[in-house]
Amino acid sequence: MSWIGIKKAINRAGTQVMLKTGHIEQTIDKQYEFEEKRYKTLETNSIKLQKQLRNYLECLKLMTNSQINVSEALSSFYGVADAATASADATAVDSVDTHKVKSEEVKFNSLCQEYHHTLLKLNSECISNFETPYNQTILNSIARFNSYYIEINEAIKKRNNKQLDYDAMKNKLKKLIEKPQVDSTFDQRLVEINQETNDAEKLYLELNDQLKSELPKLVSLRVGYFDPSFEAFVKLQAKFFNDSFEVLNGLQGKLDARTRQDYISGKLDKRIDEVLDKMRALEL
Template identity: 55%
Template structure:
């Protein structure tokens, strides 16, 4: 920072303190304050939206990856060993263990396809039509905030000059020999600072509403794309799972609908409790 810039920063800091303590009269523009508040609200919302959309994509990846991990465990649960003859079939349904092995293997393959292909097919259009546009829109906030900061600095300079001129006018003439000369100098500086402040202030009051109103036109295509991408993603998962579902035996599906499947699970759990695996009568060494 140059010496002039440093001097201005110090003077503005002093002006801010005096404004807060009420020693300097502050210039207030209600119209600008309303537009600035609207802009800040839009900025906060769109930045949060960008974070949530990025999180949404990561959540889908975590979801499909978790499904894949479950599918892998289910696939290995039945093992690769050849089952014993007395457990080749389920006594309730007549289904062979080998049938379940084939189903879980296909289930794992389906989830692997979803995780490696469906999600990847989703990621590129999601980035191009949803994430990247909002990131580009949010990048403009840096320049706008710089303009607002510059406007606030010009306002501080303007209020400081008004205060200097006011003090000069309140000083008795007998205490100042060249009061008229100083008045002309300060009045000139005041007019210059007012012009600089009014230029950027009026520009922001004109342009901020335009930027705020642009959000609808800008985000509409991305919102439409976001809905279509979700529809496509979940439809693909639905059809892949549906193709797997029809391979499950009709009796198991009907038992699930009738609530009998839960009773069968409870029956198996009850039988497991009756197993004397630990050898209760023998001490554990």
């Protein structure tokens, strides 16, 4: 920052203090304040929306990765015992159910491996088909919209600085008029200060009027701009979960028919309790 810039910053800081303490009359534009408040609300909400949309994608990827981790653990769980160990464990259970337990173990082992393979496919295909259009139609779109805030905020900052300059010059002119000096240069100084005040007012009003005109336009554009992205978001969600359902639904027909029937009739809990009782009866 140049020396002139530093000097202006110091003067503006002093003007702000005097405004807060009531020593300087502040220029107020209610219409501008209203439009700036609406703009700030839009900025806060759209930046929050961008953050939440990024989080949604990350959470979706975490969910599918967690599914893979669970399926991998299940696949290992059902495949840890070799045939000899399975046979030895089975002899400790009632001999009537030995063949049934061993056959179900083979079925579940095969199904869990297939489930793991299915989730790997789901992660590689469904997430890939979701992430690319999600970035293109949603994340990139809102990021582009939010990028304009930097330029607009700079214009608002510049407008506020010009307002401080104008208020400071008004105060300076007011003091000069209220306490005239018997000096040969007084009239000349009065003309110069009056001209500087008019110039400061012109710069302030130019930026103030421009923002009063442009900020409402930006706020009104939000619906038309975000509508296509919202529609794409809903459609991509529907496609992802429909694709996931189709992939996982293919496993339903391969589930043990008895297990499905027992689940429907409410007997599955009883079967689980029976298995737990047999485990407690093991002499280990």
